[in-house]
Amino acid sequence: MLAARAGARQGRVALATLLFTVVQTSVNAVQQAAAEARGTSVITKTAAGAAAAEELRPGPPPAAEATAATVSGDSARSTFRLTLTSGVQAEIYTLPSPYRVIVDLPDVGFRLPAASGEHPQGLVKTFRYGLFAEGKARVVIDTTGPVRIDKAGMVAAGGGVVLSFDMIATDPQSFGLGTGPARSAPAPHATMQDEPPGRDRGTKAKPVVMIDPGHGGIDGGAMGSTKLLEKNIVLAVARELKAQLSVSGRYDVRMTRSSDVFVSLDGRLQASRAADADLFISLHADSLAASGFAGSIRGATVYTLSERASDEQTRLMAEKENASDLVAGLSAGKGDGVDEVNTILFDLMRRENANYSADFSNVLVGKLRRSIAMSRDPQRSAAFKVLKQAHAPSVLVELGYLSHTEDESLMNSLEWQRKAAASIAAAVDAYFAKRRASTP
Numbered sequence: 001m002l003a004a005r006a007g008a009r010q011g012r013v014a015l016a017t018l019l020f021t022v023v024q025t026s027v028n029a030v031q032q033a034a035a036e037a038r039g040t041s042v043i044t045k046t047a048a049g050a051a052a053a054e055e056l057r058p059g060p061p062p063a064a065e066a067t068a069a070t071v072s073g074d075s076a077r078s079t080f081r082l083t084l085t086s087g088v089q090a091e092i093y094t095l096p097s098p099y100r101v102i103v104d105l106p107d108v109g110f111r112l113p114a115a116s117g118e119h120p121q122g123l124v125k126t127f128r129y130g131l132f133a134e135g136k137a138r139v140v141i142d143t144t145g146p147v148r149i150d151k152a153g154m155v156a157a158g159g160g161v162v163l164s165f166d167m168i169a170t171d172p173q174s175f176g177l178g179t180g181p182a183r184s185a186p187a188p189h190a191t192m193q194d195e196p197p198g199r200d201r202g203t204k205a206k207p208v209v210m211i212d213p214g215h216g217g218i219d220g221g222a223m224g225s226t227k228l229l230e231k232n233i234v235l236a237v238a239r240e241l242k243a244q245l246s247v248s249g250r251y252d253v254r255m256t257r258s259s260d261v262f263v264s265l266d267g268r269l270q271a272s273r274a275a276d277a278d279l280f281i282s283l284h285a286d287s288l289a290a291s292g293f294a295g296s297i298r299g300a301t302v303y304t305l306s307e308r309a310s311d312e313q314t315r316l317m318a319e320k321e322n323a324s325d326l327v328a329g330l331s332a333g334k335g336d337g338v339d340e341v342n343t344i345l346f347d348l349m350r351r352e353n354a355n356y357s358a359d360f361s362n363v364l365v366g367k368l369r370r371s372i373a374m375s376r377d378p379q380r381s382a383a384f385k386v387l388k389q390a391h392a393p394s395v396l397v398e399l400g401y402l403s404h405t406e407d408e409s410l411m412n413s414l415e416w417q418r419k420a421a422a423s424i425a426a427a428v429d430a431y432f433a434k435r436r437a438s439t440p
């Protein structure tokens with residue numbers, strides 16, 4: 001639906017969708033099949049009903065693993081091949097802004113050779129893969145321009161199957177044309193590990209602290225020179241922080257994700273709202289594009305929300321973090337964009353929460369400064385989507401720069417992670433102590 005809107009906005013249908021199932025045993029095992037749900041599909045041999053896309057998905061996910069992923073071909077036609085240990089159902093479609101091909105899979109584990117997807121080939125710039133939501137895996141292929149899907153299918157090979165399809169260069173005008181109604185990539189719901197009990201504001205026994213490890217699953221975030229991924233660093237610090245905050249028993253500590261799974265920005269906001277969080281702490285670790293001085297910039301920075309970025313570098317950083325949903329293959333539809341949040345939530349956002357966010361940022365920078373390196377200007381602000389919360393004071397912490405060699409190796413050490421978590425926990429204590437003191 002989101003994608004449909006995106007397409008409609010451009011005056012054309014923006015998606016080509018097809019769904020195919022696999023025959024695992026038959027000799028000629030290409031049963032590419034069925035059915036873009038609500039209409040004519042590009043490659044439809046057997047028409048399936050409208051609900052087929054969902055109903056055909058198996059209940060318990062098959063235990064399949066992807067063991068190789070390759071791209072061949074040139075800038076006119078390129079072929080993508082994914083080798084799997086067993087047949088699965090796959091759904092392939094295209095998305096605009098930026099142009100991407102999405103391969104949705106059930107619970108597939110990835111055991112691909114290192115550097116898979118990192119090098120451009122033909123129509124493919126790069127591709128990435130990983131868990132998109134619990135039980136759902138995804139491959140997102142960034143293409144050099146608009147493409148259409150051709151010859152999609154799966155064949156039995158060497159005890160497993162190979163899923164393959166061609167991408168053919170097309171022009172923006174014919175992108176997605178004649179492929180039936182657009183079908184959106186469903187945004188995963190918030191994957192909180194513990195659903196909050198239904199509670200009224202004011203009746204909770206303890207303040208709820210929501211820890212938000214950025215990125216996850218298919219969205220790796222920034223990458224260090226030793227291939228260290230932001231999503232793993234921030235999850236490690238988040239777990240450590242949760243453990244430390246839980247010791248005192250003073251807080252109800254939750255996480256927007258507690259495993260390597262993708263959560264959309266909306267999902268993170270929803271999780272915070274649903275839990276009626278009293279404080280929201282988003283954890284990240286940025287990387288600067290290689291330039292003359294990028295390697296010398298380091299240290300932690302605490303960001304709060306503002307419509308205007310405090311400086312150009314911060315504006316670019318917020319843009320990058322706000323693009324997380326695109327990285328994971330969500331469409332750039334308005335419904336999952338910043339606009340809606342701007343007009344509704346941001347208008348309603350209480351001044352009070354902005355002040356509390358600033359308070360917490362002050363305390364946090366003071367505590368962090370004693371244990372880890374800080375950036376030159378450690379308190380900044382910009383329009384981070386994940387901070388646009390009407391109900392909770394919120395900050396986003398960039399723990400350091402993965403583009404700085406020393407930051408990278410420190411952030412990867414357990415000792416540093418514990419130190420950083422301890423400082424954040426101390427700031428949480430100081431912040432709530434102050435609030436308790438000032439509340440009659």
Ligand code: ZN
Nearest residue numbers: 214221284285
């Ligand atoms: Zn990030």
